[in-house]
Amino acid sequence: MVLPGSSVTLAARWQVTVELGHFALILAFLCALVQCTIPLIGTQRGWVSWMRVVAPASFAQFILTALSFAALTNAFIQSDFSVSLVATNSHSAKPLLYKLSGVWGNHEGSMLLWVLVLSLFSCLVAVFGRQLPVHLKSLTLAVQAAVSSAFFAFILFTSNPFERRFPVPFEGAGLNPLLQDPGLAFHPPFLYMGYVGLSVSFSFAVAALLRGRVDAAWARWVRPWTLASWVFLTIGIALGSWWAYYELGWGGWWFWDPVENASFMPWLFATALLHSATVTEKREALRNWTLLLAILAFSFSLLGTFLVRSGIITSVHTFASDPGRGIFILAILLVFSGGALCLYGWRGASMVPSGAFAAVSRETALIANNLLLAVAAIVVFLGTFWPLAAELIFGRTLSVGPPFFNIAVTPFLAALAAILPIGAALPWKRGAITVVLWRMRMALAASLLSGVAVLIYQSGGPVVGWLGMAIAVWLAGGVLIDFWQRVAPRRQELGVTLRRVIGLPGSEWGKALAHGGLAITIAGISAITAWETEVIRTSNPGDHYQISGQYGLRFERADTVAGPNYRAQQAEFTLLADGEPVAQLFPERRFYPASGMTTTEAAIDMGFLRDVYVVIGDPQPSGVTVKAYVKPLANWIWLGAIVMSLGGLVSLTDRRYRLAAGQRRTSFVPAQG
Amino acid sequence: MQVTPRKQLRIRLVLIAALLLVAAVSLVGYGFRDGIAYFRLPTDVINETPRPGELFRLGGLVAEGSVVHGSGGVEFEVSDEHHSIKVAFAGILPDLFAEGQGVVALGRYQTGVFTATEVLAKHDETYMPKEVADALKEQGLFKPADGL
16 A cells, blocks of 8 residues: 555645535524524514524525535635546646636535525525515515525535545646636626526515415515626526637537536526516516516426436537436425425415506517417427436437427527517506507518518528518517607707717616517527538638638648647648638647547637637548538627616616615606606 | 406417417428438338438448548448448538547438438547447446436
8 A cells, every 4th residue: 555645634724625625504594493493483473583584594695605605615725636526527738727716616616605605695685675575575585595595405405516436646737628618617607697697586475375475565676686697697508609610610509409408498597587577567467477487497407407417418518417316305305396386276275366457568579479488488498308208108219409498499580589569568457559669660671671682682592581580670670669759759959869878777778788689699590500601621721612602712721730738730721711811710620638538629700790610630641620611690609698688777777676685765756758 | 347358368368379370380390301310220210211312410430441432522431239221412621520439420321322412420539429338228238438
């Protein structure tokens, strides 16, 4: 037996912090248990002092979890390979950013990040919810604590990140080079902020069901949390898609992969919840439906966690797989979603509906929005779980691919986008479609014109081209007209208009931006789907060929270059537009000796109107396989997502939420157009 | 008498929801025709030839010494214990494609050749396509060193 003495003493110095992190995690678990049980007894018996336990308990829980997370982060920064997790997922030669992202780039660490975000949200509810009725606040935070105790138990009993290893290895096993990327480094934190943020809406819904009261005030408390989670989810999904686009080198931006669907389903439900909570807040209608959506949105977040963490469905993105953990998460999912749904079935009916509205009204339009989003989410769910069901029931292994989702999901989302401008402009309670259509006549005309123009220009191309463009223009036109009529409902001086623009509530700005962002994304998706060109060719330096009507490639040279921790085969291409050189492109195939992995690095010439995307294969005696795409409006997909999330952020600044949070108590007259 | 309009509204809502449900069911049915790809091992393909033009996933191990690069793309053989099938692919092979490794190809089988439109290989050092691992396990061909 050879004891690696020096590294043991070196590791021993940091061992204490790791142990402290583990203890802090256990204490946080105990805090969560207290935060869950004491207030429940308190609300049952009407003991206010017991209910008030939630605030200090949630602070303590957050601080302890943060300490625990800091201890693990420290172990990664110090490259303490006595910690098993660090040894398998880190490497001393890795840049600091990726040592940090390595903390959550694995199963155990990512679950620790999950509970950290969960306890952060509980803490924020305690801070911003000072004005909440004490019953509602303590119940909400108790439910929140129940969720976090389940996940603390999951980490402590099945996925302990602080487990040590002996003998201590001298060097870590590195991190998957595919994951060494800024886009992916921040993708999980954003996604988790979104997933876990929805737990707040869930807890509010369960608390409301327990109390038997849902009113406009309740909806006003829930909506900002949903909005914040929605913003994070949107950014998280966009980052993931962007990463897949430029890092995987497959040329796609969305694969309908189970892991992608896992984040898309909660997003669809969160979007529906945002809109139905507006109806509940403004009109006290759809209360049951809002409650149900709040439960479903978080249930699908849990389902997403289950899909990703259990590795149950074959997926190109699944990096972790362990059935025992999967069953634990499945149990959490069943207890919380099943429990909440039963509670809903039992108490939901007793919530008296109110707020009558006519068949043509903003309310109806928002119901249509909700139904379309919910149906789309259910279809995504079917497609995602069908392989699993087929294997369990029929014993056949199959996969459900993009053609299914393109056929079965897209129509609902297209219909949603098509009715959006009308619904957004309809008044509450009662409206007339003809009036709205007349107001939107310019947008309608522009949409028809652009659709027909595209149809003639592309002559017989795919439907998604002209239909998608027509919908995008209709959506954008509708947003502009609606916005303009709100700030300038009649002929008026420029100064008055400007003052109205500045005085417009955050929620109106948010709505315009979010819907405008959707228009941009739809334009991008339609263009890239309909008009992308792809050329695959085995070629050699000196070759020159066209990759689209306008663009050509000249193969300059092929070389081997050395990077900091990899060797790469690199090719140089000159991109020619109408015969004139516009850019140099350097696609690579990198080999990382530390992990024995090869990665494809696409070379992308980004532009506002198109991306040119080039990847190379392994050089062979006959030449290099070169795959080149021209992708029209590619960046609009993510630009739209950025604008959408910006809309959500602006909407969060709306004054009524600050009033709801109780930070300011000035009275104001709502500025209505 | 305020119940009536609400009831009317409810009926309308149920109708709309039912309509959407019908749309969803028919779209799902239609989508399943094109969107589902069955997984087969070479032995399955030989025993029961898939109807020509059917898009399916062929999985197995890349046979040693079978990879041939030509000007029109690459050809290799996917094998299980009993049979192997020739695969033609005109694209860029995934980063982890190698002889003796697990592979899944999406494509169509006609006159003895599987023309692949997409080839997936192990995504990292420890991950083998699940169907391949399961199917090989059944055949007793699975070596734990291959991953999972």
